[in-house]
Amino acid sequence: xxxRLNPAQLGLLIDRYLADKxxxxxxxxxxxxxxxxxxxxxxxxxxxxxxxxxxxLRDEVVSLRAPGWSFARLGVRFEVNASTVRNFxxxxxxxx
Numbered sequence: 001x002x003x004r005l006n007p008a009q010l011g012l013l014i015d016r017y018l019a020d021k022x023x024x025x026x027x028x029x030x031x032x033x034x035x036x037x038x039x040x041x042x043x044x045x046x047x048x049x050x051x052x053x054x055x056x057l058r059d060e061v062v063s064l065r066a067p068g069w070s071f072a073r074l075g076v077r078f079e080v081n082a083s084t085v086r087n088f089x090x091x092x093x094x095x096x
Contacts, residue, residue: 014044017046024076
């Protein structure tokens with residue numbers, strides 16, 4: 001079932017995403033799945049924020065984890081599942 005947002009809700013969703021809300025936050029706010037949020041934003045031509053695994057990103061994850069950020073908090077920050085953050089850090093540690 002596709003999410004049906006009225007034009008006002010659609011505009012609000014886009015505005016909040018552009019104001020740095022995550023797809024997780026928007027999904028919870030609008031009562032839809034995060035993937036549905038991403039599909040809607042892409043369909044509307046909204047440029048999506050990307051978080052690759054480049055050195056800067058790795059450094060940022062490590063620097064935030066050091067003072068005690070949880071995997072869940074990092075997941076929200078980078079718009080991924082907490083287990084993805086954990087696996088990323090485990091792979092990183094095994095490569096050092």
